[in-house]
Amino acid sequence: MSPQAQAQLTCKEFVELVTDLIEDQLDAALRLAAEAHLGDCDGCEAYLEQIRQTVAALRGLADSGDFTRDRERALAAFRELRADAHGNGNGAGRSE
Amino acid sequence: MGQPVGDEPRDDAELVEALRGGDERAFADLVDELGPALRRLALAHVPSEAVADEVVQDTWLGVIRGIDGFEGRSALRTWIFRILLNNARTRGKRERRTLPFSFFRRDDPEGRGGPTVDADRFQGRRGDQPGAWARPPVEWSSPEERLAGDAARRVMLEAIAELPARQREVLTLRDIQGYSAAEARNALELTETNQRVLLHRARAKVRAALERHFDDEGGAGR
Numbered sequence: 231m232s233p234q235a236q237a238q239l240t241c242k243e244f245v246e247l248v249t250d251l252i253e254d255q256l257d258a259a260l261r262l263a264a265e266a267h268l269g270d271c272d273g274c275e276a277y278l279e280q281i282r283q284t285v286a287a288l289r290g291l292a293d294s295g296d297f298t299r300d301r302e303r304a305l306a307a308f309r310e311l312r313a314d315a316h317g318n319g320n321g322a323g324r325s326e
Numbered sequence: 327m328g329q330p331v332g333d334e335p336r337d338d339a340e341l342v343e344a345l346r347g348g349d350e351r352a353f354a355d356l357v358d359e360l361g362p363a364l365r366r367l368a369l370a371h372v373p374s375e376a377v378a379d380e381v382v383q384d385t386w387l388g389v390i391r392g393i394d395g396f397e398g399r400s401a402l403r404t405w406i407f408r409i410l411l412n413n414a415r416t417r418g419k420r421e422r423r424t425l426p427f428s429f430f431r432r433d434d435p436e437g438r439g440g441p442t443v444d445a446d447r448f449q450g451r452r453g454d455q456p457g458a459w460a461r462p463p464v465e466w467s468s469p470e471e472r473l474a475g476d477a478a479r480r481v482m483l484e485a486i487a488e489l490p491a492r493q494r495e496v497l498t499l500r501d502i503q504g505y506s507a508a509e510a511r512n513a514l515e516l517t518e519t520n521q522r523v524l525l526h527r528a529r530a531k532v533r534a535a536l537e538r539h540f541d542d543e544g545g546a547g548r
C-alpha cells in the first residue's frame with residue numbers, strides 16, 4: 231500500500247485506504263490526500279459510506295443466541311472440578 | 327480499549343490465583359466477560375449452534391483443568407482464546423468434511439493479496455482517467471431499513487461464511503462483537519497491521535456482497 235501521498239490518489243488507491251482512514255491509521259499526508267479525494271469524488275464517497283453502513287449492519291448480527299445455557303454448563307463444570315476439589319479451603323467465593 | 331468489558335478487570339496473577347482457589351465468582355465474571363465472544367468465534371468455524379456450544383464448553387473445561395499449569399507466558403485471556411480457536415478450528419475441519427455443500431471452503435486462511443474491489447470496476451490504463459471508477463458505487467436507497475432486513479442479513483451471513491478463516495475471525499470480533507483493535511489483536515494473536523489488513527479485506531467482501539444483492543433487488547437509486 232504505497233501510493234505517493236504527494237500525487238493525487240486514484241479511486242483504485244482510495245478504496246484500499248478506507249479501513250486505515252476509518253481506524254485513523256493514515257499518516258497526515260495520506261489522510262489529507264484521502265480527504266481531498268473524497269471531497270471531489272462521489273463514487274468514493276458512496277464507497278466509504280457503504281463500508282460504514284456495512285460495519286453498522288454487521289453489528290446488528292451480534293445476537294449470538296442464548297448464552298445462559300453455556301454459562302450454566304460452564305459454572306456447573308467449575309463447581310464440579312474446582313470448587314469441590316478445593317471446597318473446604320479458604321472459603322473463596324462459593325456463591326451458592 | 328484495553329480489557330474487554332467487565333467493570334474492574336483484575337490483573338492476571340490475582341485472577342489466576344482466584345480460579346485455582348475455586349473462586350466461583352471470579353470464574354463467573356470471566357464467563358460473563360468472554361462467553362459471548364467465544365460463542366461467536368466458535369460459530370465462525372462450525373456450522374451449528376449446538377456444535378458451537380460444545381466447543382465453548384470444551385474450552386471452559388480446558389481452562390478449568392489447565393489453570394494449574396498456566397504459566398502466564400501469555401495473557402490469561404489470550405490463552406483462553408487460543409484454547410477456543412484450537413478447538414473450533416479442529417471441529418470446523420471435521421464438520422466440513424461431512425457437509426454436502428461448500429461451507430467455509432477456503433484453503434488459504436488469510437486470503438491476502440489482490441485488490442479488494444474488482445479491478446474491472448475501475449478504468450484501465452487506456453481509460454481517460456486510469457484508476458478512476460468505471461462503474462462507481464451508487465448510494466443505497468433507504469439503507470438502514472434494507473440492511474436490517476432478513477434478506478440482507480442472509481447475504482451478510484453467506485458472505486462471512488465465504489471469507490478465509492482469519493478474515494472471518496477478525497470481522498467477527500471487530501464488527502459483530504464490537505471489540506476494539508487492541509482486544510481483537512490480543513484475542514487472535516495478530517499484529518496490529520495484520521489485524522487491520524484482514525479486517526479491510528473482510529469488510530470489502532461483505533460490502534460487495536450487499537451491493538450485488540441490492541443491484542439484483544433493484545431500487546438502488548440516487
Ligand SMILES: [Zn+2]
Pocket residue numbers: 240241242244267271272273274275459
Ligand atoms: Zn474516487
